Amino acid sequence: MKTTKTFVFFFIIFFLGSSAYPAIKRQHYPCKNLVLYFHDVIYNGKNAANATSAIVGAPQWGNLTILADQFHFGNIAVFDDPITLDNNFHSVPVGRAQGMYIYDTKNTFTAWLGFTFVLNSAQHKGTINFIGADPIMVKSRDISVVGGTGDFFMHRGIATVMTDSYEGDVYFRLRVDIKFYECW
Amino acid sequence: MKTTKTFVFFFIIFFLGSSAYPAIKRQHYPCKNLVLYFHDVIYNGKNAANATSAIVGAPQWGNLTILADQFHFGNIAVFDDPITLDNNFHSVPVGRAQGMYIYDTKNTFTAWLGFTFVLNSAQHKGTINFIGADPIMVKSRDISVVGGTGDFFMHRGIATVMTDSYEGDVYFRLRVDIKFYECW
Amino acid sequence: MKTTKTFVFFFIIFFLGSSAYPAIKRQHYPCKNLVLYFHDVIYNGKNAANATSAIVGAPQWGNLTILADQFHFGNIAVFDDPITLDNNFHSVPVGRAQGMYIYDTKNTFTAWLGFTFVLNSAQHKGTINFIGADPIMVKSRDISVVGGTGDFFMHRGIATVMTDSYEGDVYFRLRVDIKFYECW
Numbered sequence: 436m437k438t439t440k441t442f443v444f445f446f447i448i449f450f451l452g453s454s455a456y457p458a459i460k461r462q463h464y465p466c467k468n469l470v471l472y473f474h475d476v477i478y479n480g481k482n483a484a485n486a487t488s489a490i491v492g493a494p495q496w497g498n499l500t501i502l503a504d505q506f507h508f509g510n511i512a513v514f515d516d517p518i519t520l521d522n523n524f525h526s527v528p529v530g531r532a533q534g535m536y537i538y539d540t541k542n543t544f545t546a547w548l549g550f551t552f553v554l555n556s557a558q559h560k561g562t563i564n565f566i567g568a569d570p571i572m573v574k575s576r577d578i579s580v581v582g583g584t585g586d587f588f589m590h591r592g593i594a595t596v597m598t599d600s601y602e603g604d605v606y607f608r609l610r611v612d613i614k615f616y617e618c619w
Numbered sequence: 620m621k622t623t624k625t626f627v628f629f630f631i632i633f634f635l636g637s638s639a640y641p642a643i644k645r646q647h648y649p650c651k652n653l654v655l656y657f658h659d660v661i662y663n664g665k666n667a668a669n670a671t672s673a674i675v676g677a678p679q680w681g682n683l684t685i686l687a688d689q690f691h692f693g694n695i696a697v698f699d700d701p702i703t704l705d706n707n708f709h710s711v712p713v714g715r716a717q718g719m720y721i722y723d724t725k726n727t728f729t730a731w732l733g734f735t736f737v738l739n740s741a742q743h744k745g746t747i748n749f750i751g752a753d754p755i756m757v758k759s760r761d762i763s764v765v766g767g768t769g770d771f772f773m774h775r776g777i778a779t780v781m782t783d784s785y786e787g788d789v790y791f792r793l794r795v796d797i798k799f800y801e802c803w
Numbered sequence: 804m805k806t807t808k809t810f811v812f813f814f815i816i817f818f819l820g821s822s823a824y825p826a827i828k829r830q831h832y833p834c835k836n837l838v839l840y841f842h843d844v845i846y847n848g849k850n851a852a853n854a855t856s857a858i859v860g861a862p863q864w865g866n867l868t869i870l871a872d873q874f875h876f877g878n879i880a881v882f883d884d885p886i887t888l889d890n891n892f893h894s895v896p897v898g899r900a901q902g903m904y905i906y907d908t909k910n911t912f913t914a915w916l917g918f919t920f921v922l923n924s925a926q927h928k929g930t931i932n933f934i935g936a937d938p939i940m941v942k943s944r945d946i947s948v949v950g951g952t953g954d955f956f957m958h959r960g961i962a963t964v965m966t967d968s969y970e971g972d973v974y975f976r977l978r979v980d981i982k983f984y985e986c987w
Contacts, residue, residue, distance in 0.1 A: 492859040499679035512640040551752035568919035578901035579950025582763025675860040684865035735936035766947025
């Protein structure tokens with residue numbers, strides 16, 4: 436009997452403790468995973484039919500058809516890129532990556548990302564919202580999944596972004612490894 | 620006695636289980652609701668006095684007083700729009716919706732939203748931060764509430780956005796049905 | 804024995820209750836604190852070597868080297884600013900603040916912020932992502948910490964921003980008091 440009481444007491448302490456301090460250490464174990472690719476073809480004045488993105492902001496020394504000097508610092512691009520399950524540009528898209536990237540360093544390639552995956556396939560319907568810094572020259576970089584809707588209602592997590600391929604300043608493909616740690 | 624021990628044991632499993640996996644299924648029940656409207660009058664070169672937003676980014680084929688061809692793809696607008704409790708543009712504002720929207724598709728009207736509700740009324744003081752994709756032609760679309768301050772300290776949730784009215788390319792009114800699922 | 808059973812029962816109610824309603828009132832007690840400064844030198848056509856930010860979007864009545872009339876409404880600036888531990892511009896940076904700010908009111912100075920702290924020092928490695936409204940003329944204003952990576956894996960919180968110093972339209976320094984309420 437005494438043991439039980441001690442047990443229960445220990446329990447109260449433990450439980451109240453974790454309830455009162457939401458910042459308890461939680462396990463870093465994803466509740467859901469998704470690996471997706473998206474493909475960006477930037478408008479350069481000649482590829483209107485195929486372009487999926489366009490420069491819409493540039494610094495004083497830049498323009499809207501050629502990415503600016505100094506590692507494209509100051510360029511804002513708006514995009515509506517196809518998302519695929521594999522790295523093939525011609526695969527059937529499962530959704531669209533929509534938003535913007537901003538080149539934001541003068542002495543190397545980095546970008547700031549704000550975008551949404553709008554998924555609409557047999558497997559997934561809903562949106563995933565991303566924000567974060569993208570140090571492009573680093574092999575794998577982490578950004579935040581700050582929210583989601585539909586199948587991804589209230590989800591949060593981390594997305595690991597990798598440049599899977601690129602062709603000069605015209606095309607790049609990103610692999611996005613999404614790990615949700617809050618799934619609801 | 621045995622029963623009690625089993626009970627307590629079950630408890631430990633249950634509690635540790637939920638602690639170890641933060642991604643347990645949570646109830647989709649809002650802890651707070653807000654329905655608000657905001658009103659956007661975009662600058663078109665002639666309405667400087669009334670305009671609440673302005674085009675500040677455009678693709679190479681666009682300009683800063685007329686929304687661009689191809690469903691306004693590439694236009695960035697900055698806004699400071701009045702928020703009202705009902706759908707009347709002339710109601711006393713309870714705050715301002717501030718941020719940007721980006722038209723981001725070439726073959727239909729969609730936007731990417733990044734903005735904040737800055738509320739300052741007898742009922743609510745604080746800010747609510749939103750991010751998400753807005754497929755404008757869909758009747759009701761969900762974006763993420765990614766954070767808040769003041770009365771909305773650390774809140775998260777979903778905002779359902781509906782176009783309540785629009786007049787050509789000059790005016791639109793959005794109804795925003797905010798459902799908080801994390802309230803602190 | 805009866806007492807124990809009652810206890811356990813009380814426990815189940817209490818525990819299930821808090822599990823079922825994620826919106827229980829949580830304590831507003833930071834699990835981690837950081838105070839950092841960042842320094843912004845905006846490009847004005849003459850300071851290319853020192854500038855850490857540049858105007859990349861402007862309304863129709865503006866341009867890309869001078870902040871626009873009407874409280875800079877409509878200006879978008881992209882920045883890559885050094886972060887320091889104290890208020891000295893010449894201190895060794897512990898990271899970079901990267902992203903954008905948007906002036907978004909016509910009758911006072913306010914901005915909308917979307918940016919990331921990329922920290923890389925002996926003490927901190929990782930990123931912190933911020934979103935929010937910045938009513939610049941208010942002494943201290945709160946924005947949301949919507950996510951983090953590395954040392955700040957999945958963190959959320961509030962950042963209190965204060966203008967620590969400014970020199971006309973060329974330089975400003977912000978003090979950012981970051982309080983994390985979710986630490987993982």
